[in-house]
Each structure stands twice: as C-alpha cells, then as structure tokens.
Amino acid sequence: MSDQPDVLPADLPKDAGRRLEELEHGLFTSDLSVNEFLLIKDAGFHPLGFVMGSSIYHIGLQTRNWSKSQELVKLSEAMYAARELAMTRMEEEAIALGADGVVGVRLDVNYYEFGKDSAEFIAMGTAIKAEDGRSYRNAEGKPFTSDLSGQGFWTLRRVGHIPLGLVMGSCVYHIAHRGIGQAVTQMGNNAELVNFTQALYDARELAMTRMQDEANTLHATGIVEVRLVEKSHMWGSHTIEFLALGTAVASLEGATGAPSPQTIISLDQ
DSSP, X not given: OOSSOOOOOTTSXXXXXXXXXXGGGTOOOOOOOHHHHHHHHHTTEEEEEEEEEEEEEEOOOOOOOTTOOEEOHHHHHHHHHHHHHHHHHHHHHHHHTTOSEEEEEEEEEEOOTTSTTEEEEEEEEEEEEESSSOOOOOTTSSOEEOOOOHHHHHHHHHTTEEEEEEEEEEEEEEOOOOOXXXXXXXXXXXXXXXXXXXXXXXXXXXXXXXXXXXXXXXTOSEEEEEEEEXXXXXXXXXXXXXEEEEEEEEEOSSOOOOOOHHHHHHHTO
C-alpha cells in the first residue's frame, strides 16, 4: 500500500481535514499509554493519530405489548445503524491517514437535553500503520478495527494473529410484565420467573448470533475479548438493549511465536 494518505471523505468536518493534515508531517496523537505505545512499536506498528467518528441519531418510537416479550426491531436497527455510522466515519479518518488499523476502539453513547429521544454515538481509537510495508487491511479493504489494548494487540501478534474488525450485534428487547395472578401465586415462594428468563436468554442469543455473523463476513477464525453489555438507555426497566462486542481475529503467516512467561510478567510490574 502507498505511504500517501487517502483522500479525505466529503462527509467529515472541515476541521477534521486540517487536523488530519497536520498528522501527515510526523506528529501523532494517541490515547495510548506510554506502555501501550512501547508495545505497539514492538509489535512492528507505529501510531498515526487519534481518530473518531460521531453520529447524532433520532431513536424512533415503537409500540410494545405490556404482556408480551418481543424484540423491538425498529429500535434494534436504529441502535445498530447509529453505531455503524460512527464506526464508518472513524474508519474514514483512519483511511485518510493511510492506516492499516485502529486499536483501542471505544464506543460511547451520550444523551443531551436538546435532543429528546436522540443520542450521540461516538467511536474513537488510535490509527496505526505497519512498519514492514505490508498491508494489514481486512477482506473488505478497510483498516482493521479492534478494542484490544496495546498489551492485547502485542500479545495477539506474538501468537501469530491479527485483528480483522470490531464486530458487534445489537438487540433491543421488551420484557413482558408479570400478570397479577402470576405475581400473587409466586408471592413468598421460591420459583423461577420463566418468562423473564426466556426473554433475556432469547435477547442475548440474538445479539451474540449477530456478532458472530459479522465475524463470518470478515472470514475470521475467532473472536476475542467478547463483552455482553446491557443498558436500558431511556426506555425504562422493561426494555433493554443487549450489545455483544468483540474483536474478530485470524491467524497470520510468519508468526514470531508466543511471548515468554518472563515477558508477560514484566508487563504487569
């Protein structure tokens, strides 16, 4: 791949262009700690710049049945699409810098008083580039994204793997309320709340399956550091978003071998 940065996409702010242009002259910005910076360099990469993407998204309304557990498809699609917009814009900044990947990616959601039923979705991370001149972009021709720390990225490279992308699956689910009769019957007794158990189980499975589908699209051989985050956002206690996140990885030829136990111990000191 050429050392020259790619063209800045038209949908990024003008100030982003000026900021990224300054990074072309040797200066880099990063949210990496000093130790993480050292390990990124030791893994054969160097940081190019802190990159980010943002999307303020209006979350639409969807009717729900008080007594029925069900996925709220419209809300699931909104939460997923908003994050994808933010991720895409972060990737565009990385592409403009000529990056091979972005590490330490964080996905945040903010709410503001001026936007009822709206939220800002933000993706942030540090763009990096390989020092050996090879391209490490994924099967889609994009810089890989990863929420691995500098330590995690270094260890992954040492065992002969490379990140392909930050993969996610989202599911917004309405959990049915208990009927009055059911609540009275169970009062004072030890009993599984089957409708709650099944609803939460189903919602988590949908989120996990969708995350795995994204990994398969990237031809990944595995997903590391999977997290399953649950938030009710602004919807109330009986409507919850389940978000599955992880870094899709694949093996890479020319592995340098696993790190020694002594090296791993020294990182924690």
